[in-house]
Amino acid sequence: MTDNSPILQKLRSGLWDDNPGLVQLLGLCPLLAVTTTFVNGLGLGIATLFVVTCSNMLVSATRTWIRSEIRIPMYVLIIASLVTCIELIFKAYMPALDRTLGIFIPLIVTNCAIVARAEIFASRNPIGASMLDGVAMGAGFAALLCAIGAFRELIGRGSIMANLDMFFGGDPQTGLVIVDGGFLLAILPPGAFFSLALAVAGKNYLDQRRKNAPKAGGRIHAR
Amino acid sequence: MMAGEDKQFAPKVWASGLILGALAAICTALVAFTYSVTAARIVANEQAYLEQSLAPLLAGIPYTNNLSESTLIIPPPHELPGNGPAIVYRVYAGDEPVAALFVVTARDGFSGPIKLVIGIDTSMSITSVRILEHQETPGLGDLIEYSKSDWLTQLDKTSLQSPSRDSWSIKRDGGVFDQLTGASITPRAVIKAVKATLLYFEKHRDSVFAVIPPPQDGATE
Numbered sequence: 480m481t482d483n484s485p486i487l488q489k490l491r492s493g494l495w496d497d498n499p500g501l502v503q504l505l506g507l508c509p510l511l512a513v514t515t516t517f518v519n520g521l522g523l524g525i526a527t528l529f530v531v532t533c534s535n536m537l538v539s540a541t542r543t544w545i546r547s548e549i550r551i552p553m554y555v556l557i558i559a560s561l562v563t564c565i566e567l568i569f570k571a572y573m574p575a576l577d578r579t580l581g582i583f584i585p586l587i588v589t590n591c592a593i594v595a596r597a598e599i600f601a602s603r604n605p606i607g608a609s610m611l612d613g614v615a616m617g618a619g620f621a622a623l624l625c626a627i628g629a630f631r632e633l634i635g636r637g638s639i640m641a642n643l644d645m646f647f648g649g650d651p652q653t654g655l656v657i658v659d660g661g662f663l664l665a666i667l668p669p670g671a672f673f674s675l676a677l678a679v680a681g682k683n684y685l686d687q688r689r690k691n692a693p694k695a696g697g698r699i700h701a702r
Numbered sequence: 703m704m705a706g707e708d709k710q711f712a713p714k715v716w717a718s719g720l721i722l723g724a725l726a727a728i729c730t731a732l733v734a735f736t737y738s739v740t741a742a743r744i745v746a747n748e749q750a751y752l753e754q755s756l757a758p759l760l761a762g763i764p765y766t767n768n769l770s771e772s773t774l775i776i777p778p779p780h781e782l783p784g785n786g787p788a789i790v791y792r793v794y795a796g797d798e799p800v801a802a803l804f805v806v807t808a809r810d811g812f813s814g815p816i817k818l819v820i821g822i823d824t825s826m827s828i829t830s831v832r833i834l835e836h837q838e839t840p841g842l843g844d845l846i847e848y849s850k851s852d853w854l855t856q857l858d859k860t861s862l863q864s865p866s867r868d869s870w871s872i873k874r875d876g877g878v879f880d881q882l883t884g885a886s887i888t889p890r891a892v893i894k895a896v897k898a899t900l901l902y903f904e905k906h907r908d909s910v911f912a913v914i915p916p917p918q919d920g921a922t923e
Contacts, residue, residue, distance in 0.1 A: 541725065544721045544724075544725075546714075546717070546718055546721065548718060549718045549721065549722055552722060553721075553722065553725055556722070556725055556726060556729050557725070557729060559729075560729035560730070560732050560733050561732075563733050563736070564732060564733055564736040567733075567736050567737055567740045567744065568736065568740060570740065570744045570747065571739075571740035571743040571744050571747065572740075572743070574747040574748075574751060578751075663840060663841040666840060667840060
């Protein structure tokens with residue numbers, strides 16, 4: 480596969496160039512609220528990935544029915560049903576994670592990144608492309624949740640990947656404890672804003688550097 | 703012009719309604735299917751979680767009943783902390799009551815209500831106390847959580863006789879219980895709620911155990 484294959488391009492767009500959290504700054508409420516640990520970010524990230532992929536597929540499958548005057552109720556109906564399903568699945572198979580994420584699972588309904596994908600992409604494109612778009616955008620959002628979760632957990636608690644058992648079952652795990660305790664601010668709400676700001680600034684810095692680099696170097700970075 | 707638009711408008715509304723209705727039916731079917739697949743597991747998880755979180759509160763007192771089936775709900779108004787209904791899990795060894803677990807809400811925490819469960823055995827002393835839900839400040843008030851500090855354990859084995867009734871408060875208020883550095887409102891609320899629950903149990907012990915649930919096998923609501 481080359482750099483220009485549409486699948487890779489789409490994935491790159493979701494993960495980096497048009498990342499829903501980092502560039503479009505959508506879905507910030509759950510992003511800022513749950514990312515106190517890596518496992519929380521991973522849980523909500525995967526739930527969101529699932530919802531956005533399925534909602535893109537359903538919206539795309541019904542796109543010939545969609546009339547502009549009722550499109551928003553249709554999106555809401557589809558997204559709300561999918562979120563209810565995933566909430567039931569979490570309660571049944573990952574109860575501990577469901578308790579930690581709490582209200583933020585049902586609140587995926589209000590994640591504007593998902594409605595945005597339905598409106599901008601899925602309602603105008605065939606199922607396959609819409610599914611890929613959902614995977615790419617969902618993965619970009621999930622990756623950002625995981626990164627900010629890992630960063631805040633590391634700074635705020637001095638551990639990394641604690642409580643992975645909430646996701647995979649088994650005995651409680653402390654994760655990799657680097658120092659005992661940490662800089663509390665990182666897991667308080669201000670820490671969420673600081674972390675997101677650092678992430679956005681970091682991305683802009685990297686993009687800027689790539690832009691200023693000579694053309695040949697830019698190609699390498701682009702990979 | 704207007705008449706023409708009106709003629710167009712009615713069928714359009716009907717079509718939109720039908721489309722929305724059909725989509726709603728599909729979505730409902732999807733949710734109903736997921737529910738039917740997961741329902742049994744969700745109930746089992748909830749019961750297991752309840753047992754798993756309540757059993758350690760009994761400090762090893764042997765019991766024989768299923769805690770989720772011996773629930774007593776005390777509707778407001780009652781003298782327990784909190785405005786809503788209070789839940790009591792009654793614990794029996796055979797037919798003999800051995801302890802009660804009170805789920806109550808302290809409404810005077812630093813930020814929002816603190817939900818806690820208080821285990822009291824039938825000799826009127828505390829077996830254990832745990833915090834179920836709270837929104838206290840991380841790093842300060844949240845040290846009331848058992849997983850974050852051993853502050854709660856000072857309540858184990860206490861009763862209204864030891865320490866004496868007048869000393870049931872934090873040290874800053876002239877009592878015997880340790881407070882938390884930098885946070886006194888949260889511990890004060892917890893101690894107050896525990897004391898109120900002890901007083902309630904002392905006064906209403908017989909009515910708490912009054913209706914002994916009939917032994918049922920696997921019948922749950």
